[in-house]
Structures are given as structure tokens and as C-alpha cells.
Amino acid sequence: MVASTNASIAQDKVVRIGFQKYGKLVLLKGKGTLDAKLQSLGYKVTWTEFPSGPPLLEALNVGAIDFGNTGEAPPIFAQAAGAPLVYVAYEPPAxxxxxxxxxxxxxxxxxxxxxxxxxxxxxxxxxxxxxxxxxxxxxxxxxxxxxxxxxxxxxxxxxxxxxxxxxxxxxxxxxxxxxxxxxxxxxxGTGIVANHQFYFASRKLAEHDKAAIDVVLKELSEVDGWVENNIKAVAEQLSPSVGLPVPVLELALKRQSYGIKPINDGVIAEQQRIADTFFALNLLPKRIVISDAVRKSGS
CATH class of the missing domain: 3.40.190.10 (Periplasmic binding protein-like II)
Structure with missing residues (x-):
């Protein structure tokens, strides 16, 4: 009975990833390795595509996905709306x-x-x-x-x-x-804004399935390294699904940043400045504290 119950729990463990048509998560999906890696831990993976960051984080807010990535501004609006998001990693400025x-x-x-x-x-x-x-x-x-x-x-x-x-x-x-x-x-953005990309988990996933997040980030880092060193090949792979010519994607990929990193105090402070700016413009309904939505070191 115990073994059967454990098997049932394992089958119910799902990491639901939200991705956009362009970016490293869609490449990770295409690579197919994450599914196998998480399966070894008792998880399965589902993937849902979104047109941009705001609707992706709306889905996280209502519990439809557990993990995704967006730029700097969407998580600020989502946090102000009460979304249970947790910053888990970021990419350098682009x-x-x-x-x-x-x-x-x-x-x-x-x-x-x-x-x-x-x-x-x-x-x-x-x-x-x-x-x-x-x-x-x-x-x-x-x-x-x-x-x-x-x-x-x-x-x-x-x-x-x-x-x-x-x-x-x-x-x-x-x-x-x-x-x-x-x-x-x-x-x-040169000399004006950093233009970071962030990776997020739902608070539930961050608190109860840390091992799954670590596996996702490890696989993303491997994809990140591959993209940086194979821009033309990546552009050719993305072109059919994105519907853009290879030269366009090569130009975009060369302007990306590479190296997925853990959240640090500096990037938290930058996000706080963005949040404070939006609040001052009455674009946010309330003042938020970015550090309230950060995965703590070692957790």
C-alpha cells in the first residue's frame, strides 16, 4: 500500500513550464533532455507557449504554470497583483x-x-x-x-x-x-537600462520541489552555453517554429546575453529601482519589495 501510494504521488508530480516562442526555454523544450532528467526524479513536464511575459506570469498567478522566464518589468506588475512568484535566476544585461x-x-x-x-x-x-x-x-x-x-x-x-x-x-x-x-x-538600452531576463518559479514549486528547479536551471545552463557557441545553428533550428528568417534570428541571438546566474543583491536592487519608478508613475497599484519574491541562498 505504501509503495502504491508513493508511486501515485510520483505520477502526480508535474513541472508545468511556460515559454515564449523565442528564447532558451523553447530551445530546452526542443532538446528534449529535461523531460528525461526530471522523470528520473519522479516528475513529468508539460509545456505551454505564451505570446509575451505578462500573460505568462498571469498564468503563474492563477496556478496554471510553475516555471517560466520574462524580462524585468512583467514580474514587477505580477508581484504587485499578488502573484506567488519567486525569482530563481537571471541572465546578464543585454x-x-x-x-x-x-x-x-x-x-x-x-x-x-x-x-x-x-x-x-x-x-x-x-x-x-x-x-x-x-x-x-x-x-x-x-x-x-x-x-x-x-x-x-x-x-x-x-x-x-x-x-x-x-x-x-x-x-x-x-x-x-x-x-x-x-x-x-x-x-x-545602452546607457539607459540593463534589459535582464529572469527565470521564475511559483512559490509552491520553490518551497516544495527545489530539486526540480535545480535540474531545470542546470539544463538551461547547458542550452545557454550551446547557443552562445552555435548561433548560426540555433538560428537555423529556431527559424521554422518562430517564422523568421535565419539572418534575423542570428542578429537577435548576437544581441542576447549568456551565462545564467543566481539572483544577487545587485540585480535585486536594480529591480527595486524599476518597481519604484513604475510606482511613482502610478503604473503600479502599490509599492512592492522585490526581495520578498527572491529565492533565498541555499534554498
Whole structure:
């Protein structure tokens, strides 16, 4: 009876991973090694695709997934909404992997020229913070532009038909727009924002299935090393599923950062600055403390 009960518990242990169409988690899924590694610990894996970070973390909030990754801003909005998320790892800065784009024929030449203009962006995403800080650096208040909140595909359409004056976007959509439309960059994150990527677990997984998280992060690190040293091969592998040409993906992959690292005090402080900025702009319903959502060392 005990053996049967243990077997039943093992069969019920599932790590539900949320991933986006582009990134290291989708490559880990394709590699197929994680499923076997977790199976040896009594877990099975399920995978769910999301169009961007905010809906991925909404799914974590309602208990639909246990693990995923996004950029800097989505977890801040999710934590403010009460999501039981725990930061477990991050990637180094990749400031050129997001940018403020304008059409090649645009008369806009600097970020300051965005005053009074329509700017498309994905609300609550990494680029939301890039826009805020780039405007601040240029002496333009966030309230002096007209944000148009659109998902990447809709934003690209609006950008191409001239319905918006600028588009703040991340790779690989950024690279695709540069290659296909010759979009110009008013500013990327260089000297403005870090543009980190973070990996998250649900609090339940972090507290009760630490071994599973460690296996996921170990397998991700192996994929990370492979991508860094085989960019062309990775671009060729991703191209059919992402629906973007190999040269576009090569450009995006070269702007990524590599080396998945444990959360440290420095990156927590950076996240806190982002959270405080959004709160000051009344974009967050309450002030949050990032360290409340961090996997403690050794846990």
C-alpha cells in the first residue's frame, strides 16, 4: 500500500513550464533532455507557449504554470497583483536587445522628438521601462507622449501603416523590423537600462520541489552555453517554429546575453529601482519589495 501510494504521488508530480516562442526555454523544450532528467526524479513536464511575459506570469498567478522566464518589468506588475512568484535566476544585461524604432522615412531623429507622439509598446513589458527611462534622459515626461498599448504583432502592423510614430520593441521582433522595413533606432538600452531576463518559479514549486528547479536551471545552463557557441545553428533550428528568417534570428541571438546566474543583491536592487519608478508613475497599484519574491541562498 505504501509503495502504491508513493508511486501515485510520483505520477502526480508535474513541472508545468511556460515559454515564449523565442528564447532558451523553447530551445530546452526542443532538446528534449529535461523531460528525461526530471522523470528520473519522479516528475513529468508539460509545456505551454505564451505570446509575451505578462500573460505568462498571469498564468503563474492563477496556478496554471510553475516555471517560466520574462524580462524585468512583467514580474514587477505580477508581484504587485499578488502573484506567488519567486525569482530563481537571471541572465546578464543585454541592452541592445530592445529599442525605440521609427520608420526609415520618419522625420524624428531623437528621443526628445517623441514629445506629443504616439508610441506603440507592450504594456508591462521590459520595453515599458526602456521608454520611461529614455524619455527621462531626453527631458520628456512620460505624460507628454501618447502610449498605444499593443502586442508585438499588432504593434508591427500599426507601425508599418503609420498609425503610430514609434515602436518600442524587443528581439527578435526588433531585428525583424530592422531587416524587413529598415526601421531606424532612436535609442536602444545602452546607457539607459540593463534589459535582464529572469527565470521564475511559483512559490509552491520553490518551497516544495527545489530539486526540480535545480535540474531545470542546470539544463538551461547547458542550452545557454550551446547557443552562445552555435548561433548560426540555433538560428537555423529556431527559424521554422518562430517564422523568421535565419539572418534575423542570428542578429537577435548576437544581441542576447549568456551565462545564467543566481539572483544577487545587485540585480535585486536594480529591480527595486524599476518597481519604484513604475510606482511613482502610478503604473503600479502599490509599492512592492522585490526581495520578498527572491529565492533565498541555499534554498
Amino acid at each position: 541592452p541592445t536587445g530592445e529599442a525605440i524604432l521609427v520608420p526609415k522615412t520618419s522625420t524624428l531623429q531623437t528621443v526628445a522628438d517623441l514629445k506629443g507622439k504616439k508610441v506603440a509598446l507592450n504594456k508591462g513589458s521590459n520595453v515599458h521601462y526602456l521608454l520611461v527611462k529614455a524619455l527621462e534622459k531626453a527631458g520628456v515626461r512620460y505624460s507628454e507622449i501618447e502610449p498605444v498599448f499593443l502586442a508585438p504583432a499588432d504593434a508591427r502592423a500599426a507601425f508599418e501603416r503609420g498609425a503610430v510614430d514609434a515602436w518600442v520593441i524587443w528581439d527578435p521582433f526588433q531585428a525583424a523590423a530592422e531587416v524587413a522595413t529598415e526601421a531606424r533606432t532612436l535609442a536602444d
